[in-house]
Amino acid sequence: MTDRISISVTVNGATHTADVEPRLLLADFIRENLDLTGTHVGCEHGICGACTILMNGDSVRSCLTLAVQADGAEIETVENLGDAENLGPLQQAFREHHALQCGFCTPGMLMTATDMLRKYPLETDEDIRDGLSGNICRCTGYQHIVDAVRAARDERDAK
Amino acid sequence: MKPAPFDYLRAASLDEAVAALAANTGAKVIAGGQSLVPMLNFRLVDAPLFVDISGIDGLSGISETEDGGIRIGALTRHFDLETSAVIGDRYPVLHEAMKHVAHLAIRNRGTIGGSLSHADPAAELPAMAVLLDAEIVAKGPGGERRIMARDFFEAPLTTKLAPDEIVTAVELPSLPAGTGWGFEELAQRRGDFAVAGVAALVADGNARIAVFGAHDMPLRATKAEQAFGSDGIDAAVAALRAEIDPSDDLHGSADYRRHLAGVLCKRALQSAMNRAGA
Numbered sequence: 001m002t003d004r005i006s007i008s009v010t011v012n013g014a015t016h017t018a019d020v021e022p023r024l025l026l027a028d029f030i031r032e033n034l035d036l037t038g039t040h041v042g043c044e045h046g047i048c049g050a051c052t053i054l055m056n057g058d059s060v061r062s063c064l065t066l067a068v069q070a071d072g073a074e075i076e077t078v079e080n081l082g083d084a085e086n087l088g089p090l091q092q093a094f095r096e097h098h099a100l101q102c103g104f105c106t107p108g109m110l111m112t113a114t115d116m117l118r119k120y121p122l123e124t125d126e127d128i129r130d131g132l133s134g135n136i137c138r139c140t141g142y143q144h145i146v147d148a149v150r151a152a153r154d155e156r157d158a159k
Numbered sequence: 160m161k162p163a164p165f166d167y168l169r170a171a172s173l174d175e176a177v178a179a180l181a182a183n184t185g186a187k188v189i190a191g192g193q194s195l196v197p198m199l200n201f202r203l204v205d206a207p208l209f210v211d212i213s214g215i216d217g218l219s220g221i222s223e224t225e226d227g228g229i230r231i232g233a234l235t236r237h238f239d240l241e242t243s244a245v246i247g248d249r250y251p252v253l254h255e256a257m258k259h260v261a262h263l264a265i266r267n268r269g270t271i272g273g274s275l276s277h278a279d280p281a282a283e284l285p286a287m288a289v290l291l292d293a294e295i296v297a298k299g300p301g302g303e304r305r306i307m308a309r310d311f312f313e314a315p316l317t318t319k320l321a322p323d324e325i326v327t328a329v330e331l332p333s334l335p336a337g338t339g340w341g342f343e344e345l346a347q348r349r350g351d352f353a354v355a356g357v358a359a360l361v362a363d364g365n366a367r368i369a370v371f372g373a374h375d376m377p378l379r380a381t382k383a384e385q386a387f388g389s390d391g392i393d394a395a396v397a398a399l400r401a402e403i404d405p406s407d408d409l410h411g412s413a414d415y416r417r418h419l420a421g422v423l424c425k426r427a428l429q430s431a432m433n434r435a436g437a
Contacts, residue, residue, distance in 0.1 A: 002164045022167030022209070023199075044160065045197035046265060058238070058267035064196040065268065066189075068167050069211065115263055119238075133349040134262025 007071040011036065012080040020067045027051040027062035029070070030077060038078040038107050042136070049135030052108040053077050059115035078107035081114070090114060090152045099148035101139035108135050113149045122153045162199035166208040173218070173298055173327065176210050180323040181300045183208045188325055190234060193261070193269035194277040218272075218327060221245060227333040233272025233326045237284075241266060250291065250331060252340035252358055256283040259342075262350040272326040275311070278318045278376075281352040283344070285312060285377035290358050290369035291331045299324035312376045338362040339435030341427030344372075345419060347410060354410045357399075357423040361431035364388065366395065368428070373405040373420040383424065392428050396421045 004019040011034060018033055030039045030053065042050035044063045051062040054076040082088035087095060090110055100106045109132065116122060116131040128149050129142070137145065170176035180186050186208040189195055198204040212218065212234070219234035221243050229249060231240065240246055241257035260266055260274075260283050274284040275295060288295065288308035295306045299321055311319050320326065344356035353372030360367040366387040368380040382402045387395035405416035 002166045005167060021164065023162040023164055025161065025196075025200075028161075044200045046193065049262070049264065052264050055267075059264040060268055061193075061264050063200070064193055064265070066167070066192065066196070068169070069189075069192065069213065071169075112262075112264060115267075119263070130349040131263060133351075134264060 005068050005071075007068055009067070009070050009073055009075055011075040012077060018067075022066060022068050024067040025063055026053070026055075026060075026065040026067045026070050026075075029067035030062060030075070036077050036079055040104055040107055042104070042108075047136070048105070048108070049112060050105050050108040052111040052135070054111055054115065057118075059112050076111075078110055081110055089155060090117070090148075093148040093152040093155070094145070097144050097148040097151060099141065099144040101137075101141050105135060105137045105139075109137070109145055113152065116149070117152055117156055122149070125150065128153070160200050160202060162196075163202055163205050165206055167211065168208060169211045169214055171214065173212070173215055173325065176212050176215065176325060177298060177300055177323060179208065179210045180325070184322075186210055186322075188212055188276070190273045191236065191268040191270045192273075193265045194273060194279065212325060213270075219270075224330060229331045229333075231271055231329045231331070233328055234270050235272075237261070237266035237269045237271070237274075238263070240271060250334065252342050252360065253287050253291065253331075255340075255342040256287050256358065259283055259344050259346070259350070259353075259356075265350075271329055275308075275329065276318060276320060276326050278312050278316050279352065280315050280374060280376050281356075281372040282377075283353070283356065283371060286356065286358060286369040286371035288329065289377050289379045290360065290367055291334075292367075294330045294332075295326055296328040296330065297324045298327050303327070305330075308377075309379050315375050334360065335362040337436045339431040339433065341430030341434070343423035343427045343430075345423065355405070355416050355419045355423060357420060357427045359424070359427040359431045361428065361435045366428060366431065368395065368399065368424060370399070370403055370420055370424075373416045374403045375406065378403065380424075387428065392425060392432075395428060396425050399424045 040050040042048035187206040189209045219232040247254040293308040355373040370378045383395045383399035386398035
């Protein structure tokens, strides 16, 4: 049996300490230990993007990160973007453009788009599609997701 | 799936990491984990101990070397390479290649040392290392050694690294003035591994050509380079198709890859020739 390791992780502003197995994935720590089930686990090998979160401000696959590697990190999950009564701007854009059907991929899309909007100009739809290419939507509603991210880009650029 | 149990050590120094690898048979290095953790999740890789080097100071960053080249620390993240002004200025072919490396969330975590150590034959960075005549710096119990990229890759996912050696940096010699470049890749989606890719440099009528995704290793296509120098672009394409040994998979047959690599080679060489001497 391997030794558990003590970690301290700040998630959505609250600091949590826990003793975890080294093999515990950050996605499972977030979902199972912290009950933050907005972060979804799809493929568990970095292809689908559903588990994307922000770690120290950068989008990260939480299924490709060990919880022990997040020791000392600041994590943001989809729960931090807003809630049902107070949607964040990107969530509002998704709502207005019908950018979700079943919603399984949505948390990963939102976290990925949050990082894309911070890091890239996203001048064209092709840029937006390239940026979203690491997130799979099984309902294949990509057009509306692109529409929502474009609207969020326009809102960003108007400021 | 979930990884099998393992022990984990967050190394505070390179010496501690090397000592831990030397003292624990089967121990492996983890840094960004973007190639390793998928294999752990599939249980394709198993080790009693993973030594995390990502907290070690001094292993990341891009700096100029005394002989005019560039040194890239092993822990430099793909996103930092992608957005580096000095890389964009000095090695535009590498700047272009970085746009094709996986997706933003993976580029935020993945490291150049990890990509080279993992040695995926369809990945961009190993091909860039052989194209740019990179020297890979590794540290083990016996000290530091340097390995030319063209000697570093032995087989798919296999390098010359000893089990207790860690890549610490990659050094790129400067390119001749007026070097033109071309980079061509076909992937199923932007950011996926290449079905095939070819990068080329042209200076003073001589070409360097590197192939990925269409051979069992990142390949410097030296026969195609010679053919280019003596007989031009079409001869280079023909030589390249004879030189590579692609394999079949669900994305394409070996014959398709051989054809595709030739098409991409021609485009990459044309771009490089058009940009050369500017």
